[in-house]
Amino acid sequence: MFKALAVCLATLAMTFAAKAQEKQRFYELRTYHAEPGKLDALLSRFRDHTCKLFEKHGMTNVGYWLPVDNPDNLLVYLLAYPNQPARDASWKAFGEDEEWKKVVAASEANGKLVGKIDSTFLLPTAFSLGFPVTPKDQANRLFEMRTYTATPGNLDALHKRFQDHTQNLFRKHGITNLGYYRMVPGQEGAENTLIYFLAHKDAVSASASWTAFRADPVWVTAKNASQEAAGGSLTVLPDGVKSVFLKPVDFSPVK
Missing domain, CATH: 3.30.70.100 (Alpha-Beta Plaits)
Known part of the structure; x- marks a missing residue:
């Protein structure tokens, strides 16, 4: 009985903590339209480089998904930031990062990986x-x-x-x-x-x-x-x- 009560209280505490953290965040929902035949290369770039560089510049990787029905070669992902100014500063630093520039040059030696990017700013x-x-x-x-x-x-x-x-x-x-x-x-x-x-x-x-x-x-x-x-x-x-x-x-x- 006491064990069950402890688990319940711990769950409630985690829920309240999650809600408190959630309220303070600024989110960005991004959808990448990969060029024909380039989705796997785009995923590799994120897996091997982009996600780590996002973290380096203060962005929080939340989730990365592919639509179950995906004829348009989409990658959907969600990033979190402390606020919008922090978001803008992070992207500026990311875009100027020499390591990122080298990654882009190498990954796009045979053509661009992304044809279009949709971005939506969100508040919880x-x-x-x-x-x-x-x-x-x-x-x-x-x-x-x-x-x-x-x-x-x-x-x-x-x-x-x-x-x-x-x-x-x-x-x-x-x-x-x-x-x-x-x-x-x-x-x-x-x-x-x-x-x-x-x-x-x-x-x-x-x-x-x-x-x-x-x-x-x-x-x-x-x-x-x-x-x-x-x-x-x-x-x-x-x-x-x-x-x-x-x-x-x-x-x-x-x-």
Whole structure:
């Protein structure tokens, strides 16, 4: 009994610590569009050089993923910084690093590896847990990145529904809540976008969890109540919810 209580208290302490750390962070979600036939070379460059140089210049590598369905040769990754000025200083130093310049020259001797880079600056919501260290028995999970476009004026109501209901129901149905983010103001869509990450054991578990969640009477009641209060759906219909399933690469800190 005492052992179970100690484990419970330790878990609560870790949760509170994770929340406290999460609130202070500034995030950047980056998507690289690798040139045809260059994705493996790009991954090798990150594995052998880029991640280490990021750390050297004060960036925190959070997670690196490939979409499960990846016809466009995408690499999706998330970095964390103490704040935006620190982010800008880190990238400036990284870009001027002589070691990095040599790595780029060598890796691109036969052509560029990346054709396009998308970057989104993010701040954690009040209810975001972030990305705690992956337990060894949960490595190589299936991740899901979900992007919600809220109807005008309803982003806060959407956040409240997640905080009061959705997250608990996700846990109930075996879905792991990770980072929940709003976009830094000034970016296109910042006033109505929620981006968040979930983890599942595998694709079969993900499908079963989502089916059970959507059929849960508690969720149906919460959804209907929130929509009634808002005068309609909290997300744009029909394309206000987008989901991408992701698998972590071998060098990703979170798996």
